Amino acid sequence: MHARRRGPNFTYVSGCVKYMIFVLNFIFWLFGGLLVAIGLYAFIDKWQATGLIKLDTLYDVILNISLLIALLGGVVFIVSFAGCIGALRENTCLLKFYSLCLLILFLVEMGGAVCGFVFPRSLHGFLELSFTERVVHSYRDDPDLQNFIDFAQSDFHCCGLTSDGYMDWSKNEYFNCTSPSVERCGVPFSCCINPTDISSGLVNIMCGYGVQNYPVAEASKRVWTSGCIEIVRSWAERNLYTIASIALGVALSQLFVIYLAKTLEGQIELQKARWQT
Numbered sequence: 001m002h003a004r005r006r007g008p009n010f011t012y013v014s015g016c017v018k019y020m021i022f023v024l025n026f027i028f029w030l031f032g033g034l035l036v037a038i039g040l041y042a043f044i045d046k047w048q049a050t051g052l053i054k055l056d057t058l059y060d061v062i063l064n065i066s067l068l069i070a071l072l073g074g075v076v077f078i079v080s081f082a083g084c085i086g087a088l089r090e091n092t093c094l095l096k097f098y099s100l101c102l103l104i105l106f107l108v109e110m111g112g113a114v115c116g117f118v119f120p121r122s123l124h125g126f127l128e129l130s131f132t133e134r135v136v137h138s139y140r141d142d143p144d145l146q147n148f149i150d151f152a153q154s155d156f157h158c159c160g161l162t163s164d165g166y167m168d169w170s171k172n173e174y175f176n177c178t179s180p181s182v183e184r185c186g187v188p189f190s191c192c193i194n195p196t197d198i199s200s201g202l203v204n205i206m207c208g209y210g211v212q213n214y215p216v217a218e219a220s221k222r223v224w225t226s227g228c229i230e231i232v233r234s235w236a237e238r239n240l241y242t243i244a245s246i247a248l249g250v251a252l253s254q255l256f257v258i259y260l261a262k263t264l265e266g267q268i269e270l271q272k273a274r275w276q277t
Contacts, residue, residue: 017264018087024257025083025098032080035073042066046143054141065144083261090268099261106254113247139172150190156235158228159191165225166191170212177212185212191223 043066047053054060061067079101086094139146153159160168169175169187177185187208189195195207211219219225236243 014264014267017260017267018090021087021257021260021264022084025080025087028076028080029084032073032075032077036070036077037073039066039068039070039073042144043070049143050141063145064142065148086261087264090264090271092265092268095261095265095268099258099265102254102258102261106251106258109251109254140174150188152228153188153190153224154195156228156231157224158226158231159187159224160227161229162227163230165216165227166211166219166223168227175212183209185210187211187223193221193223 043053043064046066053064055064055067079098082094082101083098085091086098139149159166162168166187169191170177170185173179174181174183175186175188186206189203189205189207191211192204192207195203195205208223211223214222216225
């Protein structure tokens with residue numbers, strides 16, 4: 001039997017693979033641009049409102065919510081742009097950069113998961129230090145951080161971060177019992193079990209005042225006393241199979257996209273070799 005001859009229009013590059021990578025990355029490219037726009041808008045708005053943004057340490061950068069969103073969006077924008085243009089223009093350099101970035105992201109995620117299981121105490125200490133340092137210096141000065149903490153405490157029904165629970169707020173300059181502020185020995189209103197005043201329907205921001213003077217049994221009648229890390233850990237343990245399934249799905253999706261990128265890269269190399277011969 002004679003082998004079927006390939007016509008002059010034959011190409012090794014699969015249109016299905018090529019445009020699948022293009023469409024997927026085009027969506028993420030738009031999403032990354034949206035994140036950059038939202039992050040920069042929030043960052044500039046906060047800068048104009050406060051007149052000062054502190055970025056002296058790594059903690060300041062990590063816990064600056066608007067800046068973190070902008071940086072995350074920038075990474076997504078650049079990587080997806082490389083995948084989008086690399087697939088559309090059949091550029092192997094951009095595709096290699098794209099697949100390398102995805103591989104690094106995959107390895108970082110796997111490393112973070114392993115560290116979370118192997119070094120729980122070290123991770124706990126890092127989060128505790130990050131929280132206390134940031135809250136002491138910037139809880140009232142950084143509106144984004146304050147809103148994030150209030151949201152987390154009210155939604156997860158927790159107060160503070162560590163195993164000390166509501167007593168974590170004694171490390172804050174406003175809620176410390178030695179503070180001249182009216183909030184001394186108190187906690188934020190987001191720690192309160194029922195912060196809404198029944199008669200007026202408004203949030204009672206003074207509902208957590210003086211709570212640090214009470215023992216846990218008495219304080220638990222007014223505020224949530226457990227730290228947010230313990231609450232989140234308990235929630236994760238209850239939903240372990242769901243979280244593991246989602247994580248596995250994300251990991252397999254990343255590996256599949258890396259496989260597509262490397263497949264397209266190989267097809268382009270074969271096509272170039274055909275042209276040269």
